[in-house]
Amino acid sequence: MLFLIMDPLGNLPVMLSILRHIEPKRRRIIMIRELFIALVILLAFLFGGQKMLNFLHVSTETVSISGGIILFLIAIRMIFPTPGGVTGLAAGEEPFIVPMAIPMIAGPSVLASLLLLSNQEPGRVGDWVIAVLLAWGATFVILMFYEVFNRLLGEKGLKAVERLMGLLLIMISTQMFLDGIRKFFQLGA
Secondary structure, eight states, rough: HHHHHHHHHHHHHHHHHHTTSHHHHHHHHHHHHHHHHHHHHHHHHHHHHOOOOHHHTOOOOHHHHHHHHHHHHHHHHHOOOOOOTTOOOOOOOOBBTTTTIIIIISSSHHHHHHHHHHHGGGHHHHHHHHHHHHHOOOOOOOHHHHHHHHHHHHHHHHHHHHHHHHHHHHHHHHHHHHHHHHHHTTTTT
């Protein structure tokens, strides 16, 4: 489930478009760095996410709603690219944590899922750690072999996949937003 939510194949065209102005050797270093930052964030949310949200007085509904809004904005930029690209970074500028580690790999839906898993069955945290490591490992392998996908699809193919993923991301972000609103009203907040 976590692997599907992380969606490395869907994120691949976006990550390639973010990194396209950076030399290939540096690209790989950035991807490895961002993947490890995402792993730390995933594990931190698994072990302490609910405590952090409680400390900040933030509900999981708020995480869902705000995550939906952020993903929606990213999706709009994927469908209607701007000169700064999906992230608004200048050509050649390196992303750091946002948007690759968060929200693309360790996105709101993955973090919310980890919060739910750790709250519903706290006795299975070891299982959840293994699940996170397996999903992250598969994502790592797919993203490290981005060159294969780049060769297979070509620049036009990647642009088409990016726009298609943007459309899918709009649907996912809207659903996250609606789920957050629905839970908010069900709880009578």
